[in-house]
């Protein structure tokens with residue numbers, strides 16, 4: 001299969017590229033990425049020289065360039081997005097541009113070039129906060145921040161292109177991912193790297209918000225399955241099946257890094273902070289997927305990875321990210 005992966009230099013995309021190249025000897029991949037602050041070619045250093053892999057620097061909003069790259073592809077998998085909720089509160093423009101208009105540009109190209117499959121990566125956050133139960137794919141979308149609203153826009157547009165033009169899209173809505181190569185602005189790598197440096201762990205509100213954690217390697221096997229076996233026009237939830245309160249997660253990280261709980265620093269909650277996400281993953285499980293990595297073991301592996309890859313994360317934390325966090329937290 002000739003694949004185009006967009007946003008493949010980010011966290012999940014780079015893990016997905018590595019997974020596909022290892023699992024499918026006949027597949028080749030073109031990775032189209034704008035290399036925003038979150039895109040990092042070091043994430044793919046081990047596959048850069050593969051004859052089955054090629055990188056193209058570009059923006060999914062650039063219609064001409066997207067058409068040139070997509071021509072002849074068997075499938076497109078779209079990871080390209082602005083992905084950090086906190087940033088969407090202060091600079092939402094980029095989110096609307098990439099997470100909505102970028103999806104539109106891809107849909108138009110897939111339609112024009114009659115590409116047989118587009119997997120669009122959405123998120124469980126589009127369902128909004130759930131007090132009880134788990135969201136089914138047919139449930140209404142109730143996003144509550146500019147990130148999830150932009151993602152809902154792209155997600156619904158993709159489904160509308162199936163309804164209107166029969167563009168063969170499949171949408172995935174996965175829960176919070178964690179694992180190697182996650183940019184250290186997201187809670188798990190932020191807390192691990194802060195703890196390793198004996199820095200405070202800024203915990204929002206009362207710490208009781210619940211997320212359903214999914215190890216990125218398990219997500220990649222689900223996405224690969226949906227790419228090959230998913231049905232056109234369908235949505236697939238992908239949940240890790242491990243719901244945990246942030247405070248419990250924080251204590252787990254401190255235990256695994258061997259650091260004291262005095263590092264926990266409660267900070268004012270962010271506006272529109274959804275209390276709980278939860279998805280029902282029956283549909284993707286019926287396709288044949290099961291997560292293979294229990295949460296505790298996967299978190300341990302992730303902590304070990306960050307311990308061993310300081311050269312990867314330290315430069316990311318010392319520049320742009322440091323300035324960003326100083327600006328966000330200095331008044332809390």
Ligand SMILES: NC(=O)c1ccc[n+]([C@@H]2O[C@H](COP(=O)([O-])OP(=O)(O)OC[C@H]3O[C@@H](n4cnc5c(N)ncnc54)[C@H](O)[C@@H]3O)[C@@H](O)[C@H]2O)c1
Nearest residue numbers: 007009010011012034035036038039059060081123176177
């Ligand atoms: N991380 C999670 O927990 C999670 C959970 C559910 C869904 N998702 C979705 O999965 C996808 C990937 O998430 P991630 O955590 O790997 O994100 P990430 O921020 O690590 O990576 C995003 C990638 O997209 C690229 N990109 C951004 N704008 C672009 C543009 N205009 N054109 C081309 N490339 C562009 C960036 O350079 C980066 O490489 C996103 O669509 C996100 O919404 C993430």
